[in-house]
Amino acid sequence: MRLVLLQLKGVKDKTSNVLNAVSKINQVAQKYKPRLVALPECFNCPYGTKYFRQYSEPIPDGFTSQELSAAAKNHGIYIVGGTIPELDENGSIYNTCTIWAPNGNLITKYRKMHLFDIDVKGGIRFRESETLAAGSDFTVIDIEGHKIGIGICYDMRFEELARVYRNEGCEMLIYPGAFNMTTGPLHWELLQRSRANDNQLYVVTISPARDEEAEYIAWGHSMVVDPWGQILKSASHGEDIVVADIDFELVKEVRTQIPTFKQRRLDMYTTKRQ
Numbered sequence: 001m002r003l004v005l006l007q008l009k010g011v012k013d014k015t016s017n018v019l020n021a022v023s024k025i026n027q028v029a030q031k032y033k034p035r036l037v038a039l040p041e042c043f044n045c046p047y048g049t050k051y052f053r054q055y056s057e058p059i060p061d062g063f064t065s066q067e068l069s070a071a072a073k074n075h076g077i078y079i080v081g082g083t084i085p086e087l088d089e090n091g092s093i094y095n096t097c098t099i100w101a102p103n104g105n106l107i108t109k110y111r112k113m114h115l116f117d118i119d120v121k122g123g124i125r126f127r128e129s130e131t132l133a134a135g136s137d138f139t140v141i142d143i144e145g146h147k148i149g150i151g152i153c154y155d156m157r158f159e160e161l162a163r164v165y166r167n168e169g170c171e172m173l174i175y176p177g178a179f180n181m182t183t184g185p186l187h188w189e190l191l192q193r194s195r196a197n198d199n200q201l202y203v204v205t206i207s208p209a210r211d212e213e214a215e216y217i218a219w220g221h222s223m224v225v226d227p228w229g230q231i232l233k234s235a236s237h238g239e240d241i242v243v244a245d246i247d248f249e250l251v252k253e254v255r256t257q258i259p260t261f262k263q264r265r266l267d268m269y270t271t272k273r274q
């Protein structure tokens, strides 16, 4: 299965961001003939709590959804539509990933489950919970018999979510994500290789391109990690694309050769304090 990841640079204009994404989808769809194209976290909006409501829109009736649906249909491809601020009917806003089928239908959506609230001294303070609500549903899609679990950025830090997906039979996890200049160098690659190694599956991340002028400077380095925990492909930090051919046989290989999921001592791990 061929994937293309688009590491896009955003601006403070939703229409431009969406049209830029669609134009890049058109280019790579023709050039690389992928089965799936994936976009970054918050690709239609600057990443900042003060922007989320202004840029938010309903799914699937909003402009961004309509454009992604048309692009998926035009090229007969799956699109993992990064994330956008979703306005739901009660007025809450979620950080949401939409997933589009080759016929243009919305397969499903995933709302970020773990909100990014951190305060690293001398580094970064961010509180998504100032304006966003957290989702409470797992999202697994099936592409040609291969199950793929969806998470978003900070979700990557929670091994439990990845474990649930592995137990559901996933062979790949896709996380649109925008780490930053503090946590990117520390944890971006580490977390992906950890989740891939723990759960013996592919981990795919799609970051926005780094923009030194932005209020939130994304780390970049979108990547694909294989089930052995090795980096299969990786982007630089600027605008870039990653093209990766996925061999799902590798998942079976690793799981057979290092059968940790048959060896777990589930009888031993219960702790009194969670």
Ligand SMILES: O=C(O)CCC(=O)C(=O)O
Residues within 6 Å of the ligand: 041, 115, 116, 152, 153, 154, 155, 157, 177, 178, 179, 180, 183, 184, 187
């Ligand atoms: O976990 C991190 O360090 C970054 C997370 C993040 O930027 C996000 O969840 O959007």
